[in-house]
Amino acid sequence: LVVPNWPEFTSNIREIFEACREEKGGNVATYIPQLARQDPNRWGLSLCTIDGQRYSLGDSKIPFCVQSVSKAFNYAIVASDSGADYVHSYVGHEPSGRLFNEICLDGNGKPHNPMINAGAIIVTSLLKKGWPMADRYDFALNEYKKLAGGGYVGFNNATFLSERETADRNYALSYYMKENKCFPSDIQSLREELDFYFQLCSLETTCESAAVMAATLANGGVCPLTNERCIESRPCRDVLSLMYACGMYDYSGQFAFHVGLPAKSGVSGAMILVIPNLMGICLWAPPLDKMGNTTKGVLFCQKLIDTFNFHNYDSL
Ligand code: GLN
DSSP: OOSSOHHHHHHHHHHHHHHHTTOOOOBOOOSSHHHHTSOTTOOEEEEEETTOOEEEEESTTSOEEOTTHHHHHHHHHHHHHHOHHHHTTTOOOSOOSSOTTOOOOOTTSSOSOTTSHHHHHHHHHHTTTTSOHHHHHHHHHHHHHHHTTTOOEEEOHHHHHHHHHTOHHHHHHHHHHHHTTOSOTTOSOHHHHHHHHHHHHTEEEOHHHHHHHHHHHHTTTBOTTTOOBOSOHHHHHHHHHHHHHHTTGGGHHHHHHHTOSOEEEOTTSEEEEEETTTEEEEEEOSOBOTTSSBHHHHHHHHHHHHHSOOSTTTTO
């Protein structure tokens, strides 16, 4: 097994987890009531190794919306289905150095990368482009369930309706991109593409399920629970590279420096952390720091690196 001394490892994880409970900083997102109502004291962790060893703590079975964590999986699904070259004919690979929802394009007139809203909206528009909307949604949901090895993946309709109701920025961003010919020429309707983007943000999961999804990425795209290939190996490498460079909003550079692992966070306070060839971790605590990342989650990752040599450049 990839972690031989499981009792010792998990007791270290529990200590770090409990230490992070003391972190009281940050604020729960308030731009929609469904997020504003999240209990700020929720704190959950789940991890799953590439051998399928699993461990969970705290609120690991409570559902939350994936929000921007979906950007990583949507990219991996589309790149796996249509090829990374095709995807990157529409979107770059560079950190934007700007806010996640900023109205800006790179020097080639493309969104900077698939981990910010502009790039994620374009990537979503490529997901089974040309299929009926209902089939596209079903396809995506089914891919999420495969990644989670059959674990819980649901849909929060109230979140979807609120997201759509407060979407001025995403509409403005999309019309700006339409004006600049960022979308494929044959997309059906901008409104439907945005609905699809909000629907994928509104998918619901738990720490337990999302840890398996992260473990699938850690395992090169093969789900450790089912041994099913979900993501081709090259797109799996690609999504991890993008998460490493751009996954934590404007904290991505600092996170890469201090933690040295690919991760993706979302405004619900969820984040996934991937330790390649070892395990996937999901952390969830709603209060966010100024950058928009879960305060407890980021602290956990820093403490994890203080305890274990998981940093990408630790083993030199
Ligand atoms: N639904 C949010 C948006 O598109 C996602 C935000 C996030 O998690 N950063 O603005």
